[in-house]
Amino acid sequence: MKILVTGAAGFIGSHLVEALLARPLSAGAERGPFPEGKEGGHEVVGYDNLCSGRMENLADASRSKRFSFIKGDILDPSKLVPACKGVERIYHLAADPLVKESAENPANSFEQNVVGTFRVLEAARLKGAKSFVLTSSSTVYGDAKEIPTPETAPLEPVSNYGASKLAGEHYCAAYAHTYGIRATAVRYANIFGERSGHGVMRDFYFKLKRNPKELEILGNGKQDKSYLYVEDAIEATLLAVERQKLAFDAFNIGSREKHKVDEIALLIAGIMRAKPKLAHGGGARGWAGDVPIMLLSTKKIERLGWRPKVKFEDGVKRYLDWLAAN
Numbered sequence: 404m405k406i407l408v409t410g411a412a413g414f415i416g417s418h419l420v421e422a423l424l425a426r427p428l429s430a431g432a433e434r435g436p437f438p439e440g441k442e443g444g445h446e447v448v449g450y451d452n453l454c455s456g457r458m459e460n461l462a463d464a465s466r467s468k469r470f471s472f473i474k475g476d477i478l479d480p481s482k483l484v485p486a487c488k489g490v491e492r493i494y495h496l497a498a499d500p501l502v503k504e505s506a507e508n509p510a511n512s513f514e515q516n517v518v519g520t521f522r523v524l525e526a527a528r529l530k531g532a533k534s535f536v537l538t539s540s541s542t543v544y545g546d547a548k549e550i551p552t553p554e555t556a557p558l559e560p561v562s563n564y565g566a567s568k569l570a571g572e573h574y575c576a577a578y579a580h581t582y583g584i585r586a587t588a589v590r591y592a593n594i595f596g597e598r599s600g601h602g603v604m605r606d607f608y609f610k611l612k613r614n615p616k617e618l619e620i621l622g623n624g625k626q627d628k629s630y631l632y633v634e635d636a637i638e639a640t641l642l643a644v645e646r647q648k649l650a651f652d653a654f655n656i657g658s659r660e661k662h663k664v665d666e667i668a669l670l671i672a673g674i675m676r677a678k679p680k681l682a683h684g685g686g687a688r689g690w691a692g693d694v695p696i697m698l699l700s701t702k703k704i705e706r707l708g709w710r711p712k713v714k715f716e717d718g719v720k721r722y723l724d725w726l727a728a729n
């Protein structure tokens with residue numbers, strides 16, 4: 404199958420590209436990294452404007468004959484529409500992924516995530532793609548009353564980023580029902596791992612490198628959230644898309660346990676052999692639009708047979724090793 408991945412040079416996008424290239428097309432086909440020949444994995448086109456993504460993230464993928472890359476913006480139909488020629492499925496990851504910044508610059512998350520998703524859906528429609536996948540977010544639930552939060556919970560974002568992801572989901576549903584493009588929204592918890600260029604773990608790592616004696620924490624340190632290692636997130640995403648039956652459906656993707664910010668700070672300090680004084684800089688929310696408690700119910704994706712494989716502490720160690728080496 405020919406597949407287009409927007410945001411391919413980013414953190415999650417580059418891992419997704421590798422998984423799609425490695426994925427056998429049929430049961431019994433050769434497994435292993437990027438098999439070539441008839442029985443090999445999918446043909447993958449990466450599409451990214453490289454505003455934050457890096458070609459280094461695609462170094463392994465670029466060795467496969469089944470991978471090609473187009474530098475382009477999702478807001479530019481003159482490049483995007485031709486890029487979708489012959490494409491059956493689109494994984495749409497390109498976005499402004501920053502919650503905090505979406506409060507400071509609301510127009511940006513609207514343009515990138517709402518208009519951007521619309522543009523990619525339009526390209527899918529014009530070129531006859533059959534399925535569309537949007538990487539959505541736990542932030543569509545806002546301050547959920549039910550913890551763990553199921554997919555059926557009220558959708559009431561408290562951040563502009565969450566609103567932009569929810570608007571994107573609604574467009575996916577409308578395109579699914581109006582034009583028959585099967586659409587999947589995967590609502591991610593916090594995803595972490597090698598190549599991640601943002602998030603609390605990265606923040607703590609660099610702050611501790613600069614000053615191992617004191618660690619500034621946004622908020623009161625009690626924010627309690629779910630974190631999932633990137634490989635597990637990709638497996639869940641591929642499974643949800645392959646097994647989805649409805650015209651449009653949404654799947655929560657996260658871990659079963661949550662971790663407090665202070666706990667993460669101490670874990671990272673321990674791995675880095677630092678003993679910092681924790682300096683808390685605020686109240687229950689780390690920033691405007693922050694959700695202090697987030698844990699998604701993952702029963703729906705687990706019913707399809709998915710289980711996370713990488714333990715939280717092991718994932719954090721792998722990520723810190725990567726940060727140290729890069």
Ligand SMILES: NC(=O)c1ccc[n+]([C@@H]2O[C@H](COP(=O)([O-])OP(=O)(O)OC[C@H]3O[C@@H](n4cnc5c(N)ncnc54)[C@H](O)[C@@H]3O)[C@@H](O)[C@H]2O)c1
Pocket residue numbers: 409410411412413414415416450451452453454455456457475476477478495496497498499500515519538539540541590591592593594595599600
């Ligand atoms: N990382 C998480 O914890 C998390 C959680 C929930 C949802 N998500 C969603 O998953 C997706 C990937 O997130 P990520 O963490 O890998 O982010 P990332 O910033 O690493 O990747 C985004 C990629 O999109 C590209 N991009 C941005 N705007 C573009 C545009 N206008 N045209 C073309 N390319 C553009 C960037 O260059 C980058 O390579 C995003 O949609 C994000 O909202 C991520």
